[in-house]
Amino acid sequence: MRVLIVEDESRVADALRTGLNAEGWSVDVTGDGNEALWYAEHHEYAAILLDIMLPGLNGYKVCARLRAGGDATPIVMLTAKDGEYDEAEALDAGADDYVTKPFSYVVLLARLRNVVRRAPARAPVIHVGDLVVDPSARACARGGDQILLTGKEFTLLEMLATHPGQVLSKRRLLEGGWDFAERPEPNLVEVHISALRKKIDLPYDRNSIRTVRGHGYRLVPDA
Incomplete structure (x- = not known):
């Protein structure tokens, strides 16, 4: 399965890529909101890990545009913001889950698996x-x-x-x-x-x- 990481902090993005590769995932990475839309529109992903604070379009807008275009790919928001209004805005934009930095990689991986598992479309055997x-x-x-x-x-x-x-x-x-x-x-x-x-x-x-x-x-x- 392939996952898209949208994260402009290279240290965080590299760590996520390394960890997910070790779990058998294929990973694409971008740090720009507009590029994230291009990736999502031209490739099929099992899930998207989406930072909120991004150059170009912020994560809220990326998520909202994907949902408005009918893209149901599971999205987990990643952010340094931890206010309840930020979480509410992420969920209102169409995110499936929300993880606050700094986060536990083990917990993030469990949340990622969870949103993929809950996705409505299950590939047939x-x-x-x-x-x-x-x-x-x-x-x-x-x-x-x-x-x-x-x-x-x-x-x-x-x-x-x-x-x-x-x-x-x-x-x-x-x-x-x-x-x-x-x-x-x-x-x-x-x-x-x-x-x-x-x-x-x-x-x-x-x-x-x-x-x-x-x-x-x-x-x-x-x-």
Whole structure:
């Protein structure tokens, strides 16, 4: 899953990015309110962590504009303000939750998971042959066995599973699985696809992930 961090304090933004990456999230970061709107309008996010005090548009206005445009992405406001009127204004603008700085990362992560869990749209469980992929629970199983995947591995598998039989290029997999700022090398896709095969295919004598030379990869039901 991908989350957008809108925070103009680089120290806070970097710490959040590092922590969320370690939890398996893909993260985009901006410190400007107008850029935040662009990111939210052009990419799909599981949630947005939104600071209130921002250059360009402040967090209240960013949140209000997203809601006015029909964007229901869960939003957690981050702010140094702790007055009840500030909290009320954030919630009135359409935020799902509100966290005051300085905050506990453990608590913030729990709140983030909570707003994502409460989001009305739950992605359906995907079946590709006997391979089961649950995007909402970020869980994978085959033949009744739960398969433990890393965050990146699951993200790549989810992309392939939501387009069964279709060839996804390395570039598309890179764009969906890594942050824009990471400048990932194309061979990272090969490394993670190889790791996926060792977990979901080889132990079960399957060949679900097929390489289409010169084009990319596709996931097929393999009995």
